[in-house]
Every structure is written in C-alpha cells, then in structure tokens.
Amino acid sequence: MSKYLYLFRGGDARMAELSPEEMQEHMQKWGAWMQGLTEKGILVDGLPLTKEGKRLTGQDKMLIDGPYTEGAEVVGGYLLINANSLVEAVEIAKDCPIFENNGEVEVRETMNM
Amino acid sequence: MAPNNQIHNKIDHLFRREYGKICASLTGRFGIKNLQLVEDAVQDALIKAMQVWGFTSIPANPSAWLYKVAANRVIDNLKRVQKSSALCAETEIFIGFSDNVDDEWINDSLLKMIFATCHPCLSSTEQITLSLKLLCGFNVPEISRALIKKTEAVKKSLLRAKNKIREDVCEEAVRLAYILQSHPNFDTPEVNALLALMCFNLSRFATRQGSEMQLITLEFQDRELWDKNYINMAIRFLSKSAREENLSKYHLEAAIASLYVMPQKFEDTDWPEILRLYNMLTISDFSLSAKLNRIVVLAKVNGAVTALKELDQLYHDYPKIESHTFFAIKANLELEVGEVNKAIKSLDESILRANNAIEIKFLRNKRDLY
Numbered sequence: 001m002s003k004y005l006y007l008f009r010g011g012d013a014r015m016a017e018l019s020p021e022e023m024q025e026h027m028q029k030w031g032a033w034m035q036g037l038t039e040k041g042i043l044v045d046g047l048p049l050t051k052e053g054k055r056l057t058g059q060d061k062m063l064i065d066g067p068y069t070e071g072a073e074v075v076g077g078y079l080l081i082n083a084n085s086l087v088e089a090v091e092i093a094k095d096c097p098i099f100e101n102n103g104e105v106e107v108r109e110t111m112n113m
Numbered sequence: 114m115a116p117n118n119q120i121h122n123k124i125d126h127l128f129r130r131e132y133g134k135i136c137a138s139l140t141g142r143f144g145i146k147n148l149q150l151v152e153d154a155v156q157d158a159l160i161k162a163m164q165v166w167g168f169t170s171i172p173a174n175p176s177a178w179l180y181k182v183a184a185n186r187v188i189d190n191l192k193r194v195q196k197s198s199a200l201c202a203e204t205e206i207f208i209g210f211s212d213n214v215d216d217e218w219i220n221d222s223l224l225k226m227i228f229a230t231c232h233p234c235l236s237s238t239e240q241i242t243l244s245l246k247l248l249c250g251f252n253v254p255e256i257s258r259a260l261i262k263k264t265e266a267v268k269k270s271l272l273r274a275k276n277k278i279r280e281d282v283c284e285e286a287v288r289l290a291y292i293l294q295s296h297p298n299f300d301t302p303e304v305n306a307l308l309a310l311m312c313f314n315l316s317r318f319a320t321r322q323g324s325e326m327q328l329i330t331l332e333f334q335d336r337e338l339w340d341k342n343y344i345n346m347a348i349r350f351l352s353k354s355a356r357e358e359n360l361s362k363y364h365l366e367a368a369i370a371s372l373y374v375m376p377q378k379f380e381d382t383d384w385p386e387i388l389r390l391y392n393m394l395t396i397s398d399f400s401l402s403a404k405l406n407r408i409v410v411l412a413k414v415n416g417a418v419t420a421l422k423e424l425d426q427l428y429h430d431y432p433k434i435e436s437h438t439f440f441a442i443k444a445n446l447e448l449e450v451g452e453v454n455k456a457i458k459s460l461d462e463s464i465l466r467a468n469n470a471i472e473i474k475f476l477r478n479k480r481d482l483y
Contacts, residue, residue: 015160019252022164024128030167048168077168
C-alpha cells in the first residue's frame with residue numbers, strides 16, 4: 001500500500017459555460033465520488049486551490065507573480081489517496097468527474113520511507 | 114473533508130433557485146445599472162461553490178455562503194471600476210450592509226425583479242427570456258433549447274431587453290425629478306438644470322445603439338431619430354433654470370448637452386464654446402470623467418497633440434488610472450497623430466478594463482481594423 005497524489009488541471013473554460021443547474025450536477029458528482037473514496041477508506045487528504053499564487057525561482061529567489069501561463073497547466077486541486085499500485089490509482093482516478101469538463105488528472109506515486 | 118450525501122440530496126435545484134434570488138437582491142442593492150456586474154458575480158460565486166463544495170462539504174447555510182461570496186465579488190469589481198470615478202462613496206454604503214439580508218428583503222427584491230422582467234416596454238418573448246435568465250437561473254443554451262431558438266437570437270433578445278429596462282430607469286429618474294420640480298419649494302434653477310440635462314441625454318438614447326447592439330458615437334447617430342419631445346422639454350427646463358445668477362454643475366452640463374444636440378449636423382458643433390464650458394466645469398467638478406470629456410473636446414479645438422500632452426499629465430497625476438475610457442481616448446488621439454502601434458496598445462489596455470459587453474465589442478471591432 002502506497003500513497004498516491006492526484007493533481008487536477010484544466011476544465012475551467014467549460015465550467016464557466018455551465019448553467020447553474022449543470023454546475024450543481026457537476027458539484028454533486030464530485031461530492032459523490034469523494035464520498036465513495038472516504039467510505040472505502042482510500043482518501044487521505046486534499047483541497048481545491050485558488051488561482052492566486054507566487055513563484056520563487058533561482059538562487060536569488062526571484063519572485064514571479066501569479067499562476068502560470070496556460071489555463072490547462074494550472075493545478076486546480078490535489079488529493080492524496082491510498083492504493084496498492086500505480087495501476088490501481090489510475091483506475092480509481094478514471095471515475096473522477098473532472099473529465100466531463102475536459103480536465104485532466106496527473107497521478108503520481110509518493111516515495112515510501 | 115466529509116461530503117455528505119444527505120445534504121447533497123436536500124439541495125435540489127439550489128444553484129438555479131439561488132441564482133434568481135441572489136441576482137434580485139444584489140440588483141436591488143447595487144441598482145439595475147449594475148445588472149451585468151451582478152449576474153457575473155453570481156455566476157462566479159456558483160463556480161466557486163461547485164469547486165469547493167464538491168471537494169469538501171456543503172456549508173450549513175449554502176444560500177448565505179453564496180450571497181456573501183457574490184456580494185463581495187460585486188463590491189470588489191465596483192471598487193476596481195470606480196477607483197477612477199467619483200462614485201466611491203456609494204460602494205462604502207454597500208459594504209455597510211452587505212451582510213444583513215433577510216427573507217423579506219429577498220422577497221421584495223424578487224417581486225421588483227418580476228416587475229422589471231415583465232415590464233410592459235418589453236415584448237412577450239423578451240419578458241419570457243429575461244425571466245428565465247434572471248429569475249429562474251437558466252443560461253443561454255438552456256433558454257434556446259426551451260424556446261427552440263438559436264443561441265445568438267436569445268443573446269440578442271436578452272441584451273435588448275436589459276437595455277430597455279435600463280432606459281426605463283432613466284425615464285423613471287426624469288419622472289421623479291419632474292415631480293420634484295412641480296413642487297413650488299423645489300422649482301429651483303438647479304432642479305430645472307438637472308431636468309434639462311436628463312432630457313437632452315434621453316433624447317439621444319435610442320440612437321446610441323445599432324440593430325446589432327453596437328455602440329454608435331455622436332458623430333454617427335441619426336439626428337432625425339432624436340426624440341423631439343425630450344429636446345423641447347429640455348429647452349424649456351434650461352430656460353427656466355436661468356432665473357438666477359447661480360450657475361451649478363448641472364447648468365454647465367445641461368448647456369454642454371444642448372450644444373451637442375442643437376446643431377443640425379455633427380460638423381456644425383461649436384467645439385470652442387463646449388471647451389469653454391468644460392473649462393468652467395472642471396474648476397468645480399474634480400471627477401475623472403469631466404476631465405476626460407474636456408480632453409476629447411480640447412482635441413477638437415486645439416488638436417490631438419495638445420490633447421495627448423494633457424492626457425499624459427493626467428496619467429502622471431493618477432498613475433493608477435483604471436478607466437477604460439482613458440485608454441480608449443488615448444487610442445483615438447494616437448491614431449489621429451499616426452501612432453498606430455501605440456494606439457493598438459492603448460486599445461488593448463482599454464479592452465482589459467472595460468466591463469460592459471457592448472463597449473468591449475466596440476473596442477474589439479476598432480482594434481481589429483489595425
């Protein structure tokens with residue numbers, strides 16, 4: 001059993017086009033998916049992210065403003081889950097509602113101590 | 114981190130219902146002139162709810178959560194827009210009572226919104242379209258499916274309907290000022306000057322937008338279509354306003370409006386006289402809009418080079434200027450002196466700051482010419 005990180009990206013453009021009714025449906029799908037993860041004891045942690053941010057870069061720690069060039073590259077949230085393998089973590093991610101809005105999930109294995 | 118299905122099941126159509134309720138209350142609070150700003154803010158609040166609630170849990174009072182997020186969003190946007198204008202005091206008042214909202218207030222606002230969306234000045238299609246959008250929280254694709262219409266047609270119908278109810282608000286303002294003026298205590302030069310100003314502005318109202326909802330500037334408005342009744346009323350109020358020595362801001366503004374409206378042709382406009390009046394106006398009126406309008410007239414009288422110099426000085430005085438009008442005027446003057454690249458940059462700056470779909474379209478069209 002290892003911990004796996006999901007990084008959620010994109011989908012913002014489509015979400016902005018949704019009607020209130022469709023937004024609620026989408027929100028409820030997320031709620032149901034997350035609840036499923038909780039009930040199975042898979043979910044460890046996770047939060048959505050705002051669009052505000054800064055980047056420190058280089059030896060002189062240059063401060064760069066705000067997120068990141070393309071909308072599709074901006075991480076909109078993360079989850080930490082328990083799974084037996086990368087393959088299983090990927091299978092679990094396939095049920096994520098983000099794909100309805102053309103978003104993507106990056107699945108990463110954490111290093112074990 | 115505990116999504117709760119029981120709550121999820123209890124919120125049937127919550128988003129759609131809240132859209133109408135919050136739009137109505139915030140429009141009641143911020144005025145129908147800010148309707149678009151309000152609608153955008155409510156949409157943003159719902160998007161935020163979709164992202165946060167789906168991930169974590171639905172708050173105990175979802176309606177209050179949405180209302181607060183949307184209200185703050187409107188206030189932030191108003192502050193941004195008004196930083197450069199004289200209306201800041203208005204925002205402060207709004208901040209004061211943005212948090213206390215009760216059912217009675219919401220119901221009153223909803224009722225007002227129903228009257229607005231079913232106003233007799235709207236066609237029945239416009240009434241239905243606007244009600245579905247503002248009261249029922251349907252979006253354009255949903256309305257076009259329900260009414261079996263093209264989305265473009267629905268968009269146009271909405272825009273037209275919103276403009277009509279805004280025009281009606283202007284007429285309402287004239288009616289109130291008229292009642293004020295009818296009372297002997299308030300038949301003052303200042304009230305008459307204000308009425309003259311409003312009537313001059315209303316006389317041109319219908320010609321400021323074309324059939325494609327595009328903005329039409331004074332030069333290209335069809336003078337034949339200006340409302341002669343309003344012009345005659347304006348002239349009457351203007352002459353009544355000249356009873357005393359006292360020259361108010363409204364006197365100057367009404368006099369300026371008359372000089373725009375009275376000539377037969379745009380080419381006959383008496384720019385030097387308008388400039389003289391603006392010079393007087395900007396002595397007491399410190400608003401950015403008065404200063405910007407004066408610079409436009411200055412360009413007509415003394416040329417674009419002089420006007421650009423004053424515009425630069427204005428930028429020097431207000432380095433944080435956020436007015437899209439400022440950059441639009443700058444672009445026009447830069448075009449006049451042949452600085453096309455600079456003008457394109459200014460147009461981009463203006464588009465970035467404009468917050469009204471019609472204005473953005475106007476600026477984009479202009480931008481696309483170069």
